[in-house]
Amino acid sequence: MGASLTRTEINTKSSPIVIEKYLPLPKKETREFWTDNRIHHIRHLASTGKPLMVWDRCKSETSRILDRVFFLREIEDGGEGDLVSNPLDVVEVSSKICYGRLELTYPLYLGDMSFGALSGIPNIAIARAADITGTLAGIGEGGLHPEVGKCKRIAVQWASARFGLDLDVLRRGMAVVIKIGQGAKPGIGGHLPGVKVVDIISQTRRIPVGVDAISPAPHHDIYSIEDLEQRIFALKEATGKPVLVKVAATNYIPYIASGVARMGADGIIIDGQGAGTGAAPSVVRDNIGIPVELAVASADEMLRREGLREGFTIIAAGRVSSAEDAAKLTALGADIASIGTAALIAMGCIMIHKCHLGFCPAVITNKIAENPKKILSLETATRWVVNLIEGWSAELKLILERLGLKSIEELKGRRDLLVGLGLSDSSLEVLGIRGVSSNS
């Protein structure tokens, strides 16, 4: 009798509940960018891999600047163009980035979420999904998870704390990302709360267990644009890989983009206000940084003016929630879009903003336990992310079709296809698009 009880106990411990379904969405108490409809849309894409809509219907629910930017075609169609069909195969969405050195089957970067912020399985799912779909996954600051390290299409991040980095790790990916800043906390370093620094994280990051991992605000060997150039060249020499520089969208973004391009980087990841984070002081998250749509438009404009745009890559990140968002950012001057939060939602995130506490109900950002009660199914999570990318890209193709374009390349920098509705004169000027009044 006693023996069988023990066995039951072992069984309970060794077989956690495997999460393969989405949780119901809780009622929201405050206004939120990731509305229920946005989450349902992403869940549809992730479950089916098929398009749900052409024009993003969720944009009327929030008032981002990008939500008030429209493709003129949508207004002209007057709702007629919203019929979803199978996209034509002739529309090409593959994209070459970093002076042609990297080719992506779909124009998406899966944005820089660290092992530690996420609890392992989501990190592996994202990296595997990148391999399956031919996209690129940034691994974030937390060092390389051994299973993620087996994937090819990863970008290894070189951030201010240099957690778990050595030459071998740096060479593992297809690219290196120098992380200078991120949209959720411009000007300060990464932050992994001590409650989430368990043994495995301690080993990967090479830091003590239970202590907050607060990365330095600046890189202490990058205090100027000249320093940045030295680091870019050192990393290129060490790895032979393209080097991207990730920055937050901040007040001086056009000058920063120009400096990054001039100093020999292959591209810039511009991460806008409202981007996700595992933990950040709210005073910083809420008061620093500008929307990515403004930043991309003004960086693109500056790079063109200085003759630095050709071949250089701009990746737009932060609140990229749909194919239409990605398409509009491309028309404003980005090469590809980055998704982070959307990928988390595809894996079951219900947006309760509790990642820093380590009790994620969707077991995405939870504290890693030795005998977890619940774990995310790696297979399902990987399929969700792959489906998201495929469904997303199908919607992107439908948008390109409506715009009469044959490829994503043809959309780059086509601000003339966009109009602003109810935007201030100053926003329109920065975006470089026409305004229309809401009556027309």
Added chain:
Amino acid sequence: MSIWRRDIVSNLRALAGVEGKTAGEPPIASMGTTNPPLIEKPQFILDHIVSDGAQVTRPSIDPYREPTETEVYLFDGEVRLLMPLIIGGLCGINPQHILVVIQACFRMGVGVHLEQPPPPTLHPDVRSMILLDAQLSMPFSIDRGPLVYHVESVEDLAKIKDILEGIGGRRKLVARIPCISSQQLYSEIVGRGFQAVIIDEELGGDEPLEVALSQADHTLKRLTINNHPARYLMSLIAASRRIRSSSDIFKLGGLGADACVISDAWRIGVDYRSEMEPSLLSERIENLLIGMQREIKLLMGAAGVSSFQSSIVGSRELFRAIDLPQNMCMRLGVKPAGE
């Protein structure tokens, strides 16, 4: 909609130690912001203003590990606050608490604006940190603290001329004015020997506080006293019941305020009750103030700034406005985001 959104109140209370377990520490959050102007509805111009994050072309400063200085000097260097903060709104609180608040503020290096007679037993050093309404003070008392005069117009100034002549040399004089942008009024204030202006939104006026403040900073930089720019000799203080947080104080600093008077914010933050234990009140005020100072340091460090007074006050170029019309940006002297 109340200006005291739940997240704002809960942030203040976490700092004060009313909620949570990390009193005095800047609260941590996760996933993307829902702040105005793009997600929550903006209520004030401040909601459209963002600060800078330094990167690449200049380094940010790590306030956890590197020095950042929040102290400000008022009255041409005679009063030193450890952070750009003055506690006001003491009318209506339990009279027995007044001394508790004043002492807590003194310990934290924060000023107090009093609209009622000060407790009689205060040390002169503590008195020097109290901005006292002029009609409450005996003109020839031994007090050294600044005197605050309510001034709405040039005519008001003429009326208080006699008082000024009597004590101008011994007391620091503060003009408390509504939100107006009258060059003539500033010129008169400067000419009559005042050393500080409080622009107080509670006195009304025809401009938002943000605009009045920015224009005042600009005007005072142009006016001169004995060939010195008046701004260097004249402190500029912003007051409003709607100053909600350290980020509001930081942004008002950028628009020109050397310091801000907060009232509702601290009472809400410490969950003020007239029957509360003095020791608890004192502890919560100290937690709130040190927490707000740390938040200001985070914002400064992120912007790559090591001194609040030298590099934040009046540094409109460091800030950007999201989704404001061009003419408002011009009146504020703040560029639109992306420019």
